[in-house]
Amino acid sequence: MSEPPVFDEGFARQFEELLRWRRDVRRFKRDAVPVELIEMLLAQTSLSPSVGHAQPWRWIPVAEPAQRAAVQESFGRCNADALASYEGERAALYARLKLEGLREAPVQFAVFCDHGTGRGHGLGRRTMPEMLDYSVVAAITQFWLSARIHGLGVGWVSILDPDEIAKTLETPPEWKLVAYLCVGWPEEEGDVPELVRAGWERG
């Protein structure tokens, strides 16, 4: 085992800047992202915490045009339903929001939690079985920060029907969709959440 690293004040300050400038990105350039960079980021997910060391995350690239079209259709349906659930000014505001970059983001992943994994031997999830899903969320959070270090934006799309996504990607029945991620170079960078700038919620 090597010597524990020491993180100085400069690193702590830069880390806080990273937290501040990580954003949910919905406006992407269409420029390609180097395959090696994505591979490095995916390899790094093995360093994420997971209950029982189960590592239940399954990152499925979504690249085929037919698959992407199906995801966009699912978003369209779910977003229309969501819009219909608001009234008056809130509905008008919702209609103006840009909530995803599904057409532009060059790299996209559906991230699942494998509830069929034997890894971890059930440790730590007898009374709180949701811990397995939470392990996938932790991996996504770390991926998000790592991506931003390298200038990549990540947008987490949840306005989707998980069953439709699973059917489109033909995933095993014991896999649960945790997130759909758009990844690419952001059109603009900011340290204020887009929903705050758009007036949806205060900062």
Place this chain on the structure above:
Amino acid sequence: MSEPPVFDEGFARQFEELLRWRRDVRRFKRDAVPVELIEMLLAQTSLSPSVGHAQPWRWIPVAEPAQRAAVQESFGRCNADALASYEGERAALYARLKLEGLREAPVQFAVFCDHGTGRGHGLGRRTMPEMLDYSVVAAITQFWLSARIHGLGVGWVSILDPDEIAKTLETPPEWKLVAYLCVGWPEEEGDVPELVRAGWERG
């Protein structure tokens, strides 16, 4: 809005070291942790991503001896049940694991998700309501990394009965327990998960 920061290769390397040396810590020194450090870490959670910018995390300090005793009792019951669910060598191995630092960790939090919050106006959680809980997990993940930068270890205890914890802390019924965290100075540091070192799961 200020200029976007640029993170260089040195920072990226140090960040990977941070991921590698963030561990689930169960062995703590009893030394106190400065209140200001904990306050800074909690303030930083406002930079975490959350669905609809709902910020649904509620960090409840658990410091009173009676509360801590109740948490330890809940762990004792749940852990005995868990042990009884294993057989043979796996049971013997489970019995030898140290899974929490509830008696030693100087700082402890129960972290809840407030399902009663009006913030976010439901955005992004119509088809995936679990997004609200996931927002709390993201905040905990970032807290965990920030704590490690400052030398603090965090241990996530899930072998608990969420209803017992909520009753002990008298939290509102619409709050859901997401995590119980032990925080303090680690007795030892490592870059290999304790469950791997103990032979529970391979690396």
